[in-house]
Every structure is written in structure tokens, then in C-alpha cells.
Amino acid sequence: MVKPTFLNLPEDKRQRIIDVAVEEFAGKPYSKASLSNIVSRAGIAKGSMYQYFEDKKDLYSYLLDMAVEEKMAYIKEGMEPAGDFFASLEQAVYASTRFSLDHPKLGQVLANAMDPMGEEVLQEFFSQSKQTAMDWFENMIVLGQQEGTVRRGFNTRLMAHLLYSTIGFGLMEYFLEAQNVNMHEFITNPQLAKGFTEDAIRDTVREIMDFVRGGLEAKGWGK
Amino acid sequence: MVKPTFLNLPEDKRQRIIDVAVEEFAGKPYSKASLSNIVSRAGIAKGSMYQYFEDKKDLYSYLLDMAVEEKMAYIKEGMEPAGDFFASLEQAVYASTRFSLDHPKLGQVLANAMDPMGEEVLQEFFSQSKQTAMDWFENMIVLGQQEGTVRRGFNTRLMAHLLYSTIGFGLMEYFLEAQNVNMHEFITNPQLAKGFTEDAIRDTVREIMDFVRGGLEAKGWGK
DNA sequence: GAGTCACGTGACCACTTAGTCATATTATAG
DNA sequence: CTATAATATGACTAAGTGGTCACGTGACTC
Numbered sequence: 001m002v003k004p005t006f007l008n009l010p011e012d013k014r015q016r017i018i019d020v021a022v023e024e025f026a027g028k029p030y031s032k033a034s035l036s037n038i039v040s041r042a043g044i045a046k047g048s049m050y051q052y053f054e055d056k057k058d059l060y061s062y063l064l065d066m067a068v069e070e071k072m073a074y075i076k077e078g079m080e081p082a083g084d085f086f087a088s089l090e091q092a093v094y095a096s097t098r099f100s101l102d103h104p105k106l107g108q109v110l111a112n113a114m115d116p117m118g119e120e121v122l123q124e125f126f127s128q129s130k131q132t133a134m135d136w137f138e139n140m141i142v143l144g145q146q147e148g149t150v151r152r153g154f155n156t157r158l159m160a161h162l163l164y165s166t167i168g169f170g171l172m173e174y175f176l177e178a179q180n181v182n183m184h185e186f187i188t189n190p191q192l193a194k195g196f197t198e199d200a201i202r203d204t205v206r207e208i209m210d211f212v213r214g215g216l217e218a219k220g221w222g223k
Numbered sequence: 224m225v226k227p228t229f230l231n232l233p234e235d236k237r238q239r240i241i242d243v244a245v246e247e248f249a250g251k252p253y254s255k256a257s258l259s260n261i262v263s264r265a266g267i268a269k270g271s272m273y274q275y276f277e278d279k280k281d282l283y284s285y286l287l288d289m290a291v292e293e294k295m296a297y298i299k300e301g302m303e304p305a306g307d308f309f310a311s312l313e314q315a316v317y318a319s320t321r322f323s324l325d326h327p328k329l330g331q332v333l334a335n336a337m338d339p340m341g342e343e344v345l346q347e348f349f350s351q352s353k354q355t356a357m358d359w360f361e362n363m364i365v366l367g368q369q370e371g372t373v374r375r376g377f378n379t380r381l382m383a384h385l386l387y388s389t390i391g392f393g394l395m396e397y398f399l400e401a402q403n404v405n406m407h408e409f410i411t412n413p414q415l416a417k418g419f420t421e422d423a424i425r426d427t428v429r430e431i432m433d434f435v436r437g438g439l440e441a442k443g444w445g446k
Numbered sequence: 447g448a449g450t451c452a453c454g455t456g457a458c459c460a461c462t463t464a465g466t467c468a469t470a471t472t473a474t475a476g
Numbered sequence: 477c478t479a480t481a482a483t484a485t486g487a488c489t490a491a492g493t494g495g496t497c498a499c500g501t502g503a504c505t506c
Contacts, residue, residue, distance in 0.1 A: 271485070
């Protein structure tokens with residue numbers, strides 16, 4: 001658990017530590033991320049870090065919670081409760097994409113945590129957040145079936161996984177390839193996010209939704 | 224480049240080294256995989272490793288080539304040149320799944336290399352094999368459009384990414400969750416692969432294909 | 447001013463890493 | 477059997493890791 005000492009820190013110092021730590025954890029796998037590196041770049045002593053957090057895992061966990069909270073805020077804000085399944089999903093995909101482009105480093109920390117190949121140390125975080133995301137998708141699908149917009153007769157859990165990976169991985173990687181950059185360049189160069197216009201994002205999300213709609217829509221609905 | 228000394232090794236010794244190394248690289252990120260660990264478990268001296276390979280990257284590259292070759296063999300074997308786009312894709316998905324279940328460790332080494340969040344050292348391997356896979360998917364889509372089974376009017380590159388992540392990630396993760404194991408347990412316990420019956424695999428692949436077909440099929444085709 | 451307590455510090459510890467190299471062992475050839 | 481070349485070896489190096497701890501520093505209280 002994060003220690004009170006950290007929360008009582010002056011705003012700017014706290015933020016500087018967070019920024020540096022997020023950058024470190026975004027750029028390398030957990031075990032390779034270096035505390036020595038973080039403290040030196042943040043301009044604090046090694047020992048101070050251990051006044052703020054129990055250990056490396058504790059710091060990581062704190063950043064992860066931040067990332068989840070921030071992403072949830074994006075998604076919740078864009079949600080229109082009135083829409084049908086596909087409209088809601090499109091909103092969620094759009095919001096999730098916006099989050100990843102607005103906060104690429106934070107988004108990357110989250111993506112690392114979800115990585116199935118993740119390191120054993122992180123399995124607890126991983127399975128927890130992954131499970132939550134999957135439940136959310138599955139729940140949406142079931143609701144869509146109840147409202148009649150989504151066809152029946154398939155394994156909803158399997159479909160939740162497909163939706164998750166389609167949206168979670170495919171989209172971001174397409175954006176990167178389209179701009180001809182890799183993840184590291186994107187993370188370290190904040191300017192690159194400007195390369196994605198609002199229209200391009202909306203168009204891409206719409207194409208994805210066309211694909212998903214075709215795969216899931218009940219007969220008699222849609223254009 | 225792998226040194227001739229390694230290739231001249233007695234079959235059993237060579238295989239033992241490969242097995243141990245594959246297991247090591249499958250279980251942790253590249254930078255965390257330990258040569259000291261590999262040599263001790265393979266029962267050889269540290270120095271010997273450097274008679275066989277230039278360095279750590281060289282060993283990794285060798286294993287990666289092996290994995291690609293093996294997976295390609297699976298896919299090529301299952302390919303029936305006569306089938307239409309969806310039949311070919313289903314074959315490829317099935318073969319790819321079989322490969323991952325038959326050789327979970329090798330499959331995991333490959334998956335790590337494709338990981339977009341992969342470490343900077345591996346970008347060369349990553350972008351190369353990823354690009355190749357994406358070209359293959361895009362090419363198939365275009366051929367499908369030419370034969371009339373796949374609808375037109377979408378960004379084929381984006382769709383290749385969606386197909387790739389749907390098939391590459393979603394499927395495997397669903398299998399794991401369905402068996403209630405995580406990737407590490409699956410890798411270290413070869414028995415677990417038996418939990419997936421041939422029928423269950425075929426059914427799951429078919430459901431995925433239903434989803435993909437709905438999203439891509441041209442009007443007037445299909446059931 | 448004295449005493450107390452939270453916070454800051456960096457030298458230090460035990461450990462691990464990739465990689466080297468002088469030396470020992472083995473195989474080959476004359 | 478001897479000489480030569482190929483291979484095997486593991487102690488060693490330099491660098492880096494997460495984490496600790498005895499000691500400073502500064503602020504607040506009485």
C-alpha cells in the first residue's frame with residue numbers, strides 16, 4: 001500500500017515522481033524497469049522511494065490503479081445510457097482509443113499489465129484486471145442479446161475474448177503502423193499523437209464497428 | 224549467427240540445450256531470461272554457450288527461426304489450395320491453434336517476439352516477423368475480394384490487423400481461461416494441453432469463423 | 447532553546463547478470 | 477606416440493539490481 005508520506009508530498013514533487021515512474025514502467029517489462037533509474041531521474045534518493053512505497057511491486061500497483069481509474073473516467077464520460085449495444089460499444093472503443101492516444105505512457109503501463117505473457121510476479125494484477133474487462137464485455141453482449149440487437153447461439157465468453165483482443169490490440173497497432181512508428185517511439189515522442197486527427201480516429205473506429213456488427217448483429221437489424 | 228560447433232554437437236546434447244533454452248525464453252521476457260540458468264539446467268559450462276552462439280541475442284534469434292519454421296510447417300501442411308478465402312482462413316486458424324497447443328513453449332517464444340510492447344532490443348525481430356504476418360493476412364483478404372467472397376470498401380490493412388489480433392490473441396486466451404489456467408501453468412505443465420479435445424478446438428475455430436465471416440463476407444454468399 | 451519526530455539520504459549489502467579467458471580436456475592426424 | 481587443432485570449462489569481471497539502515501536535516505511542540 002502506498003504510504004501516507006507520498007500522498008503528503010508537495011504536488012509538483014509527487015507528480016514528477018509519478019511521471020518518471022510511469023515512463024520507466026511503460027518502456028520496459030516490469031522486471032527490467034529500474035528503481036535506481038527512476039530515483040536518479042526524479043532527483044530523489046533511493047531510500048526516499050522506500051518511504052513512499054513498500055517496494056517495487058507496491059509502486060507498480062499504485063501506477064496501475066491510476067491508469068485504470070483514468071481509463072475508466074474516459075469510458076464513463078463517453079457513455080450514453082440510451083444507446084443500443086453497438087452504439088455503446090462504439091462509444092467505448094472510441095473513448096478507449098482516445099485514452100491511449102492522450103496518455104500513451106499510462107496506456108502502455110496498462111497494456112503491459114494485461115499482457116498474457118506477463119511475468120509471473122504480475123499474474124495477480126493481470127488476472128484481476130483482465131477478468132474485470134472480460135466480464136464487462138460479456139455482460140454487454142448478453143444485454144445486447146436481451147435487447148435483440150445481438151444474435152444468439154454463440155459462446156458469449158469466447159466472443160468477449162474476441163472483442164477484447166480485436167479492440168484492445170488490433171486498433172492500437174494499426175494506428176502505429178499507419179504512422180510508421182513503433183511503440184517505443186510513440187511513447188517517448190509525445191508529438192506523434194498529433195498525427196492522428198479526430199476524423200481519422202472516428203473513421204477507423206467506425207470501420208471496426210462495421211466488422212464487429214457484421215459478426216454479431218441479429219438478422220433484421222442494421223442498415 | 225549460430226556457430227558450426229553447435230550444429231556438430233551430438234543430437235541429444237543439442238536437443239537438450241534447445242529444450243532448456245526454449246523453456247527459459249518462453250517463461251520470461253527476453254531481458255529476464257538467464258543464460259546462467261540455461262547452462263546450469265542444460266548441464267554445460269557457461270563458456271560452452273559462447274562456443275555455440277555469438278551472444279544471447281544470437282541464441283534467441285536461432286530459437287525464433289526454429290519457431291517460425293515449425294509454425295509455417297503446420298500452416299502449410301493444412302492448406303488446401305482449392306478452398307475459398309474463408310475455408311483457407313479456417314484452415315490457417317486451426318493449424319495455428321494446433322501448433323500452439325502441440326508446442327506451447329515454442330509458441331510462446333514466438334508470441335513474445337510479436338509482442339508490440341516487446342523490449343527495444345527485439346524490435347528488429349518483432350517488426351520483421353510482424354510485418355510478414357500482416358502482409359500474409361492482407362494478401363489473403365485481397366485475394367478473397369478478387370474471388371468475390373469478401374466484401375470491398377474497407378481498409379484492408381486495418382482489417383488484417385483486426386484478423387491478426389482476433390486470431391492470434393483472442394483464441395489462445397479463451398482456451399486458457401476455459402481451462403482455468405494461466406499461461407505459465409500451461410507452459411510448465413505439458414499435460415494441460417490434453418484438456419483440449421479435437422472437437423472442442425474445431426468448434427471454437429468454427430465459432431470464430433462465424434464471427435469473421437459475418438464481418439467480412441460479401442452479400443449473396445454464405446449459408 | 448531543548449526535545450521529539452517525520453522525512454531525506456546515499457553508502458552499502460547480497461545477489462544476479464552477460465560475457466571473457468586462461469587452462470584443461472578431448473579428438474584428429476601424421 | 478606425438479603434435480596439433482577443436483572444444484569444454486568455470487572462476488572471474490564489471491555492471492546492475494532491489495532493498496536496508498545508520499545517520500542528517502528540518503520542522504514543530506513544549
